[in-house]
Amino acid sequence: FSFGNNDMDRYKRFGHTIECFYPVGSVKASIYKMKNKNLNIEYDISVISQYDEEIFQKTKFEDRIKWKSMEKMHKFLNRYIEENNVKAALLLRRNNHNAEYEIKYFDKLYKNNILYIKNDMKKMDAYRSVEKSDVIVDFYSTLSIEAFSWGKKILLCDFTNSDDYNDHNSTIMFREPNYEAFKVRLNELRNEPYDEYQRRTKKYSAYIMNNDLKNPPFKIIRKIIDNHLQKNSKRSF
Numbered sequence: 218f219s220f221g222n223n224d225m226d227r228y229k230r231f232g233h234t235i236e237c238f239y240p241v242g243s244v245k246a247s248i249y250k251m252k253n254k255n256l257n258i259e260y261d262i263s264v265i266s267q268y269d270e271e272i273f274q275k276t277k278f279e280d281r282i283k284w285k286s287m288e289k290m291h292k293f294l295n296r297y298i299e300e301n302n303v304k305a306a307l308l309l310r311r312n313n314h315n316a317e318y319e320i321k322y323f324d325k326l327y328k329n330n331i332l333y334i335k336n337d338m339k340k341m342d343a344y345r346s347v348e349k350s351d352v353i354v355d356f357y358s359t360l361s362i363e364a365f366s367w368g369k370k371i372l373l374c375d376f377t378n379s380d381d382y383n384d385h386n387s388t389i390m391f392r393e394p395n396y397e398a399f400k401v402r403l404n405e406l407r408n409e410p411y412d413e414y415q416r417r418t419k420k421y422s423a424y425i426m427n428n429d430l431k432n433p434p435f436k437i438i439r440k441i442i443d444n445h446l447q448k449n450s451k452r453s454f
Contacts, residue, residue, distance in 0.1 A: 218241050220241075220362070221423065221425045221427050223424050224240065239438075239441060241437045241438060242427035243434065244433075244438070245363075246366070246428075247435065248433075249341045249344040250367070250430055256345065256349050257349065258349060258350070259304070259306075259350075260304050260305060260332070260346075261304045261350075261407070262297075262304075262306075262352050262353075262407075263306040263307070263349075263353050264291070264294055264308070264331075264353075265308050265343075265358050266310050267287060267356055267357075268309070268310050269310075279381075282377050283377070286375055288326070289374075295327050295331070298330045305331045306333075306334050308347070309335050309336050311335065312337045347360060348367070351407065352370045353371045354372050355372070355374070356382070357373060362425055365418070365422050366422050366426035368411070368415040368418075368422070370406050372389065372406055373385060373390050373391065375390065375391075375392055376392065376394040
């Protein structure tokens, strides 16, 4: 079971053989969507925190690379917020446990220019927050790709000069470590009408993340498992 056909192509590219492949989408995101109505936009931009103590300690070489890329993204975004007077939210990874350390880190980068949204996982606050955001900026996270499958505007910023963390195409990727280029790309995204954006990205979005609410992932998975168990039960007799 996977998010989309993109995952199947990745497995093939790395030499894996999968006998049965089911690109069903995100179980958790589909449950949220089925239980909640669409929300009005409250934030011009939201950025997804991927704060992790190990990454930000920068003890490993790969952690230093990710940290530098993410910090550059946050610095670009803070400058953009200051220059354009936009309402921005930072979606924290934590709710209460260790949230003060996460906030303390981002305070150094955003200097009161951003609203912190704590992540109550039981209430699915992260999904609620991205739905209330006009544009979502991110390094890489499942949450942004799930939001993309809903038709939300996303911009993944990766300045690592590699495909190790992001191998998506330019539809949603930004890789140029230049603030002026970042500003142009973000302005274009914000100014693009939603119907045009969704029409432009629909095919790629479905390729990355299946999103069929009429046939949600948990129903597909249950049906496939039931069929498999029934076949095995008949064989046993």
